[in-house]
Amino acid sequence: MTNTLKRPEVLAPAGTLEKLKVAIHYGADAVYIGGNAYGLRSRAGNFSYEEMEEGVAFAKERGAKVYVAANMVTHEGDAKGSGEFFRTLRDIGISAVIVSDPALIEICITEAPGLPVHLSTQSSATNFETLEFWKNEGLERVVLGREVSMDEVAKIRQNTDIEIEAFIHGAMCISYSGRCTLSNHMSHRDANRGGCSQSCRWKYDLFDMPFGEERRSLTDTGEVSEPFSMSAVDMSMIEHIPDLVKNGVDSLKIEGRMKSIHYVSTVSNVYKKAVDSYISDPENYECKQEWIDELWKVAQRELATGFYYHTPTDEEQLFGKRRKIPVYKFIGEVLDYDEATKIATIRQRNHFRLDDQIEFYGPGFTHFEQDIKEMWNEDGESIEKAPNAMMIVKMPVEQPVKPGDMIRKQK
Known part of the structure; x- marks a missing residue:
């Protein structure tokens, strides 16, 4: 059978410029960020125009895209200045804006022509008639409401050709998307x-x-x-990539602009590997347990499939004692590696010490574990522990590593 499946985009969150670079380095085809206005994550590390320019340049060099979320619901006066905002994003080279408010959509289309608009999940698009409406308004993509079932995804795709983006991993809203007060x-x-x-x-x-x-x-x-x-567990669709692809989802969206680089790198890495594995050989594809285990190495709530296969029950709510808890913590990142001496230079992110067993991981789902037998500080002095945030540490490593590789250990 000829492989005619369309490869979906893996879309990762990027709350800061550092997270943008990490997400793309670890396999994301696109990232979504927040600007300095009109978004829904006021406490995220929202981007200045200068940071956007640097992020867009970094992404384009690697064949990736950058989207900006401008998905707030505007009250009187909130939309002031949005035309200039959208024109600036267009001129910077942002690939699309993610919008929910019709006023902002109209302003973007009329005042910043050439800047594609995607409908935010905040608009709760849950049927193909809604998608057709927004297609006729000039939008290129709709992010489905997280309340849509897999059967509804299939029907939506059968009845419209607008691009579909769907959430596959991360926090679930207890209310209809975008309707909570x-x-x-x-x-x-x-x-x-x-x-x-x-x-x-x-x-x-x-x-x-x-x-x-x-x-x-x-x-x-x-x-x-x-x-x-009323807290819902998080969503994870790692075991159901074939259903998403076969039902025509164009973009697989990971939630979490306020998550850590440990989270962004791990989740992007896993879904990139799963998507590539399925597209390359769909007939022999299987979801590997190591992918599921990898997702449990980052901080998150318990996991379920949201509304895709059934209406959530109390099993998809956070009542009582947790059934499963992540057991790893992020401790550092590789800055440099000397092939001759086999010594890595590491920036500390959490406390570690001699004799700890640590795990290195990198893009492409590379992993290995080792014990810390020796380490030195930036001045070359032998040390027993690395307690200071962001301190520079050198240590021998048993296998080659690369700048950008991450390090974690069991709690």
Whole structure:
């Protein structure tokens, strides 16, 4: 059988310029970032225009794309200056903007012609008629709502040819995508204008509050228990790449612009490997356990498939004791490697010491483990531990490594 499957784009989050470079280095075909306005991650390391220029240049040299999320819901006055903002992004070379508000979409199309627009998941696009509407408005791609099932993805693709982007890994929203106002009520921070306080992740309880008396929990039985929560587990579709590809998803989106470089590098690496493996030989493809295990080496919540195969139950909520916990932590990155001496120069990111067993990993899913037998500080002095953040350490390594390789160890 001739392989006619279209390879989907692996799209990674990039909260900072460093994360942008790491994501692309570890296999992402594209990244999405935030600008200094109109986005939904006010606490992420949003990009200045100068950083965007550097990021776009880095991406283009490696055949990758950079998208900018401008997906806030605008109130009166919020859209001021957006025309100039979009024109600047176009001139910098941004590949597309991800927008949800019709006003911002109209401003971008009319005032920054030539800059492609993608519909954000915040618009909750969940049927092909909606996708056709936005296609007729001039959009090139729609990011589906995270509430769409795999059967609905198939039907959407059968009835429209606009590009489809779908989330495959990361946090799930407890509400319909883009429709939550819980944060507004609980902390006076507007979730749809960049201020979400993730009130759904808080712990709640039910109380009796008689007048003039102290409140009393109605659920406290004297045993150790977990307060109520509305918090959903995270999504992971690593075991279902064939379904996504065969149903015509053009871009596989990883959530997490506020995640670490450890997370971004690991998750990008895994999905790049899985996609390439499937596209190269779909008939003999299998999801390898080592890919699943790799995803569990980064900090995250428990994992499930969201709405793709069934309506989530209490098994997809974070109630009670965690069933699985990541056991690795990120400790450093390789800056340089001397082939003659087999000594690596490392920037410390978390505490490590002599005799620790560590794991090196790099792009292309390369891994090896070793014990730390010797190490020196930047002045060449022998040391027993590396306790200081960002300190430079040298150590012998048992296999060749490259700048940009990462190091982790079990907690």
